[in-house]
Amino acid sequence: MTTAGAVMAAAAARLRAAGVPDPARDARLLLAHAASVDAGRITLIAPEEIAPEIAERFERLVSLRAVRVPVSQLVGARAFFGREFKVSREVLDPRPETETLIELALSERFERVLDLGTGSGCILVTLLAERAEATGIGVDLSEGACLQASANAVVHGVAARAEILQSDWFAAVEGRFDLIVANPPYLAAEEMGHVAPELRDHEPRMALTDEADGLSAYRIIADEAQGYLTAAGRVLVEIGWQQGDAVQEIFRRAGWGAVTLAQDLGGRARVVSASMPA
Template sequence: MTTAGALMAAAAARLRAAGVPDPARDARLLLAHAASVDAGRVTLIAPEEVAPEIAERFERLVSLRAVRVPVSQLVGARAFYGRDFKVSRDVLDPRPETETLIELALGAPFARVLDLGIGSGCILVTLLAERKEATGLGIDLSEGACLQASANAMVHGVAARADIRQSDWFDAVEGRFDLIVSNPPYLAADEMADVAPELRDHEPRIALTDGADGLSAYRTIAAEAQGYLTATGRVLVEIGWQQGDAVQEIFRRAGWGDVHLAHDLGGRARVVRAANPA
């Protein structure tokens, strides 16, 4: 039998050779999942021998990670804003940069929120979990994404306050909202060849790119969202780090007021905020 430490070292070397970023971390997370232990305890079991069935499970996980299947899909979850969200190939991984949108959203009161392109549900579910009196509607073109978001709403105890529907943007949306949020597909078609294999090959293409210039979703939101917003409501949209000027211009040309750009902790343009004109 082989020790946990030896297995992790061999796996890290294999993942490094495959070009996987941070291979030691991934080896540790995958072994924790295979052994059903907390990731923080993996180093404690490093000197221990690993049972054959765990070693075999770990080998399968490492093989999949070596062909760039995301760790979150292999373990079935990804942490976001202090909560674990279930993920699958039907949705994008929740990512730390999206927490910038969450912080901005929580910076002002809201009673009713609309999430356009709900995906895993990480945005809507987090906002409802943080604001216990709020209700929300989440829409997505993908039925699989709607099912995944519904599951996460159940896990985090907000399902009774979250209405999740399959919809092509505003088609199934009714009523008005204090807050409209979206992390839409913003990669241009010609950018897809350069993205990481984890995204390009294993996450839903329709959630990554509009197949055009990466700005189509913003044009739709800017053109239609005012009809669904309360008089004092606001829109927050996540953007690609080079899209700040273009997205702000789209909203200004559509007649929005108070259009501003916010940056993430890394200093990159991340969210455009807009409100109804005064």
């Protein structure tokens, strides 16, 4: 008899040999997905014989994970700020550090929000789900990302308050907003050779790098966002952990009011905020 626990242990060893970070966790999550059970119940089925069809599904998932396809793409979802978001190869995988931006956004009142480069829609949808009176627009250059963001807006019940537009930054945007948020591509082109295979090979390159110095999007936002903000509006942008000084300088040179830097829970520079000039 081949037990689920034995198959899971063998998969973890295989993933470890392939260089996958936290292989035991990934094996557990993938087995739970293959068996259609909650990950917290895996220990209950571990002593049981694994059904052939579950073993076959699990083998396919493990084979893909061994070549560094992200777990979120294999299971089709990723948790973010207490909600499950549908993901695919078309969008950047929502990451815990982006929750720093969410917390800062929620620390002040807003009624209308613009999310630049919305991707999966995790930022826009979360903000609208947390603020029932708010409405917003999410824009992305990728049609696939727009479809994914729209789907997540439906899943989380905010579609009536969210408009998703295909746009190159502000090109298709009209009106003014209390809050503009963005998690733009901030990796420099030269950094792409050093990122994890999960990012480099399986996530959309245009969401990761500007193919230049990693600061192009911040220059665009700093130069144009004031034309889309209300008088008391503010901008929040996620940054790479080494970009704090450079991004703050970009906003200061563009004539913004208060420009501040916030750290994530790991103590790394994560979000630059800027207010309208007095």
